[in-house]
Amino acid sequence: MYHETGGVPGPAAEAKMKQDILIPDLNGLEPAAKQFLKAIGDNKLVAFYAPMGAGKTTFITALCKVLGISGDAVSSPTFAIINEYRTADGEPVFHFDFYRIEKPAEALDIGLYDYLDSGALCLMEWPENIEDLLPQETLKVRISVNADGSRLLSWDN
Numbered sequence: 001m002y003h004e005t006g007g008v009p010g011p012a013a014e015a016k017m018k019q020d021i022l023i024p025d026l027n028g029l030e031p032a033a034k035q036f037l038k039a040i041g042d043n044k045l046v047a048f049y050a051p052m053g054a055g056k057t058t059f060i061t062a063l064c065k066v067l068g069i070s071g072d073a074v075s076s077p078t079f080a081i082i083n084e085y086r087t088a089d090g091e092p093v094f095h096f097d098f099y100r101i102e103k104p105a106e107a108l109d110i111g112l113y114d115y116l117d118s119g120a121l122c123l124m125e126w127p128e129n130i131e132d133l134l135p136q137e138t139l140k141v142r143i144s145v146n147a148d149g150s151r152l153l154s155w156d157n
Contacts, residue, residue, distance in 0.1 A: 016156035018154065018156055021039070032062070037063065040139060043157075046138070046139045049127065057075075067087040067121075076097050091120065097126060098128075099125065141153055
């Protein structure tokens with residue numbers, strides 16, 4: 001990327017790039033999950049922002065399936081706040097649901113930073129409830145529902 005005036009790349013070259021993945025229907029979940037995992041690279045902290053019913057848990061389930069985690073094992077940790085899964089390679093994946101968190105201290109009480117600092121993939125639903133606790137490097141992904149029922153994932157990478 002070059003400055004508007006042309007010439008040598010400068011600070012603008014460091015700017016984040018907007019990424020989008022369209023999920024046309026349920027059949028598009030697994031291909032979208034594969035594309036998403038490839039696109040996010042080494043990002044381990046992923047926060048999903050979306051209204052109720054937009055498909056956060058459904059998409060996280062697809063991500064887990066692609067990672068080799070049994071689909072039966074994946075569920076929304078609404079009451080437990082966190083579920084731990086193991087990939088086909090035995091790597092941990094932490095799935096958070098902060099929907100019921102009313103105060104940031106509740107997230108700290110479960111050892112939030114121990115999980116976030118573990119180096120494991122952390123997939124978070126309802127991150128807006130702990131916004132001030134999220135590390136700067138957290139990848140913030142928006143899921144929007146289109147008029148035709150398709151979903152659009154978008155983030156800056």
